[in-house]
Amino acid sequence: RYFFKSTVLASVQRGIAEEQMENEPQFSAIMQAFGQSFLQPDIHLFKQNLFYLETLNTKQKLYHKPFFQSS
Numbered sequence: 001r002y003f004f005k006s007t008v009l010a011s012v013q014r015g016i017a018e019e020q021m022e023n024e025p026q027f028s029a030i031m032q033a034f035g036q037s038f039l040q041p042d043i044h045l046f047k048q049n050l051f052y053l054e055t056l057n058t059k060q061k062l063y064h065k066p067f068f069q070s071s
Contacts, residue, residue, distance in 0.1 A: 003027045004060065021067055031071065 003023055021027065037049045056062045063069070 004065065021065075024067070027067065028071065031068070 003021055003026070034049055034053060037045055040046070053062065
């Protein structure tokens with residue numbers, strides 16, 4: 001919610017009104033840290049971070065965000 005503040009109108013129209021992204025540099029840094037963690041040889045860390053990304057996707061539809069898809 002810190003990065004993607006949705007309005008009631010955007011929630012109702014689902015896809016017609018595009019969500020505005022705030023604090024983009026911080027979001028980018030966090031996603032880069034997630035990406036780097038997947039390159040580590042520790043399989044438990046990989047599993048944990050994949051779980052967290054899936055949880056974010058379930059709650060916030062992270063994988064559908066234009067910034068996430070383009071970066």
